[in-house]
Amino acid sequence: MRQLFINHIPTEKTALLKEDGRITEVWFERPERTPQVGAIYSGKVTNVEKGIKAAFVDIGTETNGFLHLSDCNQPPVEGAKILVQIKKAPIGSKGPVLTTDLSIGAANLVYLPVGKQVHVSRKLTDDQQQELRSFFVDMLEGEEGVILRTAAVNMQKESLIEEWTYLRHKWKNRTVRNEPGLVHSTAVIPDQVLQHYPLHTFDQIIIDDAATSKEWKKSFPSYTDHIKWEREFEAALGTTVQSVQERIVNPVVEGSLHIDETEAMVVIDVNSAAYTGKSNKQQTALQTNMKAVVAIVEEIRLRRLAGIILIDFINMDDKKSESKVLQAFKRTAKQHGLFLNVHGFTRLGLLEVTRKKEQPSWKSFLGAHDFHYSDTTTFFQLERAILSLNNSAHEAVLIGLPKEWECLKNRLISSGISSKIPQELFFYIDPNSSTFSLETGSVETVREIVASRGFHIDKGF
Structure with a gap:
């Protein structure tokens, strides 16, 4: 069973993929202040x-x-206003690379605001291409166009129309600006998730926000029965978002693996504790390594590991056993949809793997080091902790923040957290603290705490 859980209410959005009861993939999304590819x-x-x-x-x-003339559909003129899309994100002092070939992608098709034509994957037969082209050509309005991916041929026409309508709606509801600025961005959640995993591949989609759930059902009416609003989100998930974060930054995996992420590479060590070192050493080593293959591939996928990956399996001293492990690794990676270059075992007996590094690992994203997170990550953990009190019997919540978090709060939170919970929410600045504190109780109790400690409190949280 494949389920997608979407934690949409907090500022930091989270999507979690659960397959046969196990969380296999995760996505986090924060408000971005730098240009992103596709915006x-x-x-x-x-x-x-x-x-x-x-x-x-x-x-x-x-x-x-930077807009190269080859990426421009007409010669640019100084002072002219144009719509452009980020082709490559800015690096250091260099600005983003742009194009005027605008596109908004989904799993089965790509919407072209100014494409004017129907383009169909050349991997399809001539008859398949013609059928899809004929189906869409009468749907185009004005300058818009569409690219139909290979996967479109296996979809019901109703589902393709819904996907097309969804993308067209997003474009028509973009921000209109006379001055330079962002007019449309493709969100990680749900847009980029749905590019990898189309709606029809999920048995169930659980969303914590009623309005978002309703919007999805309206956009994809043929999948209404699969989309569910769940007030008790983490109860439905079976764990907490913070527990998932702790898992993906923990270097130790259920006692069987040790994962060390460095700037240069990722090193994964298979724990030899299960290897008794007694009779039938070769068979024991092979069995242990074969079990480790599945766990390693799962962790690469879940943690978003990339770059150079070296795996230190238990020494087998046997080329046939190495070959079995190698083939099992390739097969398992393919089953999980991972594009890995498996280069084989080195002279030192390490399995050398590389993966294109398009984004930082989740450990890097969360700023995790020795089980400590970046202030930004910790602040979003605080927000989720406050929101989790929504259905509790407490009347009031008192939050203590480090001094340096005062401006962090203003930068990260665009709308007040207090508007999302029924409790009265107070906060104060604690110059002697390096992290947050959270206390709950009746309004009277919280006020007594404030009075006894001489805090200056603010309700603007």
Whole structure:
């Protein structure tokens, strides 16, 4: 059974994929302040450099974007207003790379606001291409176009129309700007998740927010029965989001593996505790390593590990056994949908694997080090802890924050947390603390605490 759990209410959104009762993949999304790949901006051409065949475009960010003429559907003119999409995110002092070929992707098709044509995957037969092209050509309005992916041929027409309508609706409801700035962005949750896992692949989708659940049902009416609003989200999930975070940053995996992430590479060590070292050593080593293969692939997927990955299996001293482990590893990676380059065993007996590094690992994203998280991660953990009190009998909540978190709160939270819970929420700044504190009780009790400690409290949280 495949389930998608979406924790949408907190500022930091979380999506968790559960397959046959096990959490196999996770996504976190925070409000981004830097241009992301796929985001569409209203821009203004500041200058055209004929020598390098490119233009620089003000998109309302710290640095101007770079637009090569080959990525522009018409010659840019200085001072002109244009719509551009981020092709490559900014790196260091370099601005983002732009294109005027706008697109909004989904699992089975890509919406082109100015494409004007129906493009169909060449992997399909001529008859399949013609059928899909004929089906969509009459649906186009104005300058819009569509690209139909290979997977579209296996979809019901009703599902394709829903996906098309969903993307078109997102574009038509974009932000309209006269000045440079963001007009449309593709959210990690749900858009990028659904690009990898189409709706029809889920047996159930559980969402913690009633309004979001209703919106999904409206957008995808043929999947209404699969979408469920669940007030007690973590009870339905069977664990907490914070517990999942703790798992993916813990270097020890159920006593069987040790995962060490460094700047240069990831090293995974198979624990030899299960290896008795007595009779039939070779068979015991092989069995232990074969079991470890599944756990390793699951952790690579869950933790979003990439780059150079070296795996230290228990020494087998046998090429046939190494070959069995190697083939099992490739087979298991394919079953999990991972694109890994498995290079084989080195002279030192390490299995060498590489994976294209497109994003940081989740441990890096969470800023985790020795079970301590970045202030940003900890602050979002606090927000979830407060929201979890929504259905409790407590009347009031008192939050203590470190001094440096005061501006962090203003930067990370766009709308007050207090508006999302029935309790009265107070906070104070504790100059002697390095993390948050949380106390609950009746309004009278909280006020007594405040009075006894001489706190200056603020209700603007």
